[in-house]
Amino acid sequence: MVSELKTPHGNKNDYLNSKLSEPETEELRLVLKEVGLRCTKARLTVIQELKQASVPVSHAELADKLVPLGFDKATVFRNLVDLADAGLLRRIELGDHVWRFEWIAQETGSDEHPHFLCIVCGDVSCLRDLAFELPQLASADVFGEVTEILLKGQCSKCLTAAT
Structure with missing residues (x-):
């Protein structure tokens, strides 16, 4: 019998079980299988954290949360790259x-x-309600393919702090 890794914050199984219902876990198993990836605790945990995040998350931010649970930084990074390469993450x-x-x-x-990046504090926001439509003149001949739109400026917190 494999013993569970205990951490100061519980163990991987307890953490994962508290985050995912059985139907959610089964659904993710199928999604991973469809893209040719094994279903591991690390992958399920990374996916669950990203599904719950309201903004894009860096490896460092995710590792800060998962290392105390017994996952190592390299495992978190490999899973992020594998999941992105498989088309499950952007x-x-x-x-x-x-x-x-x-x-x-x-x-x-x-x-x-599109995303908004504060040039002062570095916070990132998702602008899901914003729709951009390129005019007809801005065809593929002019721009090529637009793959991402990024807006930069000062967030409301930094604007308020500056005044």
Whole structure:
């Protein structure tokens, strides 16, 4: 019998069981199988954290949360890359040389949306309610393919602090 890894914050199984219902776990198992990935506790935990995140998450932010539970940084990173390569996560680089990851809603298969980056504090926000439509003149001949839209400016907290 394999013993469970105990951590100061409980163990991986307790954490995962508190986050995922049985139907959710089964659904994720099927999704992972469809893209050719094994279903592991680390993968399930990474997916669950990203599904619950309201903004894209960096490896460092995710590792800070999962290392105390017994997952190591390299495992978290490998899973982020594998899940992104399999098309389950979107990998975003916002000009600060930090990859951030977000879950791609499997129901729609896309959920593409612009992001806002505060140039003062570095906070990132998803702008899911914002829709961009390129005019007819801005065809593929002019721009090529637009794959991501990033808005930069000062967030409301930084604007308020500056005044």
